[in-house]
Amino acid sequence: MIRHILSRLLTVPITLLLVALVAFVILRLTGDPVEIYLDINATEEQRQLLTAKLHLDEPVLVQFGLFLGEVLRGDFGESLQFGGPAMPVVLERLGATLQLVAAALTLAVVLGVIGGIVAALRKDRFADFAISGLAVAGQSMPSFWLGILLIQLFALHLKWLPTSGTGGLEHLVLPTVTLATFLLPNFILITRTAVLETINELYVTTARAKGAGEAVVVLRHVLPNAINPVLSFLGLQTGRLMGGSIITEAIFAWPGVGSLMVKSIFQRDVPIVIAAIFVVAVAIVIANLIVDLLQSAVDPRIRLD
Amino acid sequence: MALLEVEGLRTVFPSQEGEVSAVEGASFSLSEGEVLGLVGESGSGKSVTAFSLMRLVQAPGRIAAGSVRFEGRDLLSLDEREMRKLRGRRMSMIFQEPLSSLNPVWTVGQQVMEPMLLHGGVTRREARERALAMLARVGIADAARRFNDYPHQLSGGLRQRVMIALALVCEPKLLIADEPTSALDVTIQAQILELLRDLQRELGMAILMITHDLGVVAEIADRVNVMYAGRIVESAPVETLFRAPAHPYSAGLLQSVPDMGEERERLPTIRGIVPRPGEMPPGCAFAPRCPYADAACTVAPPPVHTLTDDHAAACVRPLGAHG
Known part of the structure; x- marks a missing residue:
């Protein structure tokens, strides 16, 4: 290990x-x-x-x-817009981005895994068609478009939620949903496939032959074996997720690294852009490292070989 | 009273030509503490019979008819919750491939503890102790160390021992063993059979030993049922079957076992293959391959002839009867 x-x-x-x-x-x-x-x-x-x-x-x-x-030394030069060193400016915005990404990722993984399991267990039945159908539709929907639609409905028409900016939890809802929808369909479809591959394994029959009920069968015997492809996908998608975060932050004026990056590109504030790229790259590397460790924690065949 | 009584069991699977039976009216019984061999070629329906008894037939397959009485209760009319209480506690099952039948992400110890924890009545600590004792009982030398190993770290023989341990840890009255030694080396096979025989005597349980290998039957079974194309075609004590098989199919099977003491040009085989479900001939399913078949065999499925108290064959003209 x-x-x-x-x-x-x-x-x-x-x-x-x-x-x-x-x-x-x-x-x-x-x-x-x-x-x-x-x-x-x-x-x-x-x-x-x-x-x-x-x-x-x-x-x-x-x-x-x-x-x-x-x-x-962490020295990326002086920012043209802010006058001071670039890195501290980026790091100051990192918290907001991490908050958004963590919320979106949690939502996408939880709903994706649950949706994928339900679709797999109800394969070729109504629930499967509904969930898989929504997933395919969601996959083909650009997130900037969804973000704008959400603002129209929930912020402008219903006035339930703020259009943009930060503040309380209500500010987090729309950007989180937008960013989560970006990944959710893939999580659903990958979990569904992985569960379908696992559910016919002989050790699942062994679990039933021991007297395990469906909940134990799915949660203890199927899921730990099906979760690895989902984790691999998570690792591969962190880059896309950061990219999606840049767009989402720009739409909702979320004060994170993404919106800073977009603004700095327009201002030709190269030191900030380079510093932001670096921070994003490090975040992706760390995320992949965590995924790797999670995978070997779940599957003894990875950590012991 | 018999421990297990199966009457007219019929298990069907959907296909393009409609539902076809993998098991077609199988009837047999098993007494307490008895070892019954269920023998047949691949595709004869023996594994499906085993899964039917546990009510674990994979959907879309289903049990279409018949009754299964176990300890006096009709299993086919139990609800799923009641059935779950029996699985792993009163009746257990082991499989051919010990690697794929163990969960790769849990340790051996966790898997042997699970049936006890599922059925309740023990603390984790007791379950752990009993699991350790069971692992030692099935001949795993350093059980305490192996307890935290994962299945892929064990040899095939050890894995099957682990599988036996988890099946028997709740001391069931019936063990259904589906080709438990077919994937193992011959030397390991003998050890596993001996272990099963010992445990069977010790725990007083019955075993339904499903195999295509008459050697395994000779080794372990008290009685044997021969299955062909979803039906039981002959039922006899092991010695009787080996000495005087009544069904031409049983006779054919026995002839195609190589004999170490005898030199022969060519091993006799049964020509042809088991008919596919859905392509069953109207009469006796074995008639197209049977050297003795005549017009009478192709009319209707043959009735069961009782030859002696404990010997019966589903044949129009059982071999013993005409000399």
């Missing part, structure tokens, strides 16, 4: 190095930083001074090395 964790941890720095490389390339592709930092009336002397200060006159490899050094 410990060896398994260590071997997993070993891949983390490699992943982050690759992220740094991509971020660096993007940074250089977005145009000459000097043009971004200085206004149009800057003198040639000012330009040269800034070029030297940003080490833009050094070879690219050296620049990348310096960039890596800065990244390791």
Whole structure:
């Protein structure tokens, strides 16, 4: 088990190095930083001074090395909009994003697993058609469109919930539902397939032959064996989830990393964008690590091999 | 009174040609403490019979007719809750593939404890102690250490021992063993059969031993029922069947067992295959493959001839009867 964790941890720095490389390339592709930092009336002397200060006159490899050094110190440069260092600005917004993502993920996983189990147990019956049908429909629905529809219905017409922003729990409802709907259909369909594959296993018959009732059969014998594909999918989808979070935050003016990122892209505030990409990448890496550990906790064949 | 009495059991599965019977009117009984072999080729309906007795036939299959009396109660009329109370406590089942019949995510100990915890009446601690004792009883040397192992860490023989332990931990009156040794090495097979025989005597339970292997029957059974195409075609004490089979199918089966002491050019086989459910001939199901069949055999399913008190065969002309 410990060896398994260590071997997993070993891949983390490699992943982050690759992220740094991509971020660096993007940074250089977005145009000459000097043009971004200085206004149009800057003198040639000012330009040269800034070029030297940003080490833009050094070879690219050296620049990348310096960039890596800065990244390791958490120094992503000065934000153009906020004036201060970029990283603290991003980290300040991280809490709101994590809150939204955690709420959406919990909703999607709980409803998805329950829905998938019910659909599988009622295969080819009405409940299965209803649940699977909704899942397929939900899968084909873009989340920005759903978000706007939800705002129309619940905020504008019924006036039950606020249109956007933060505050109490009521502000969390619509963005959570929007983001959860983004993942829920896949969780339903994957759980359904996994349960159907497991339910005909001989050990499920053994459980029944022991005198287990349906609840014990499903929860203790089927689910632990069916949950691994769901977890794998969860790991694979964290990237999509962060992407979905960016759109959702933008729709609902949710003050998280996503909406900050969108705003900064429009403002060409490159240090903030790079810092945000880094934070998102680290979050994805950590999420995958957690999924990995969860999987080996559920299935002894993974942790003991 | 018999421990188990099966009358006219008929289990059907839907198919494109309508419902077809995997078990067609099987009748047999099992006394307390008796070991009954149920022998037949693949597709003869013996496994479906076993699952029918436990009422664990996979949907969309279902029991369409007949009665199953166990300890005086009609199992087919019990509600599911009552039936659950019997499974694992009064009647248990073990299977051919010990790896796939054990849950890969739970330890051996947890799985052996489960029947006791499901049926209640014991604390976790007692269940744990009894499970440990049972694992030791089925011949697992270092039971305390194996207790926390997972099925994939054990050998095939050990896994089947674990399976036997969890089936017998509540000391049932009936064990249904569906080809329990077919997937094991020959040396391990003998050990498992011996273990089952010992436990059967010790616990005074009855065993329904389902197998295609007449060697297994000879080893362990008191009595044997031969099944063909969903029907019991012959019922006899083991010695009688081996000495004087009455049904031509039983005779064919016995002839196709290789004999170590004898050299033969070619092992006799029964030509043809078991007819598929839904393609049953109108008369005796074995008639198309039977060397003795004539016009009388193709008219109607043959009646059961009682040859002696404990020997019966479903054949128009049982072999013993005409010399």
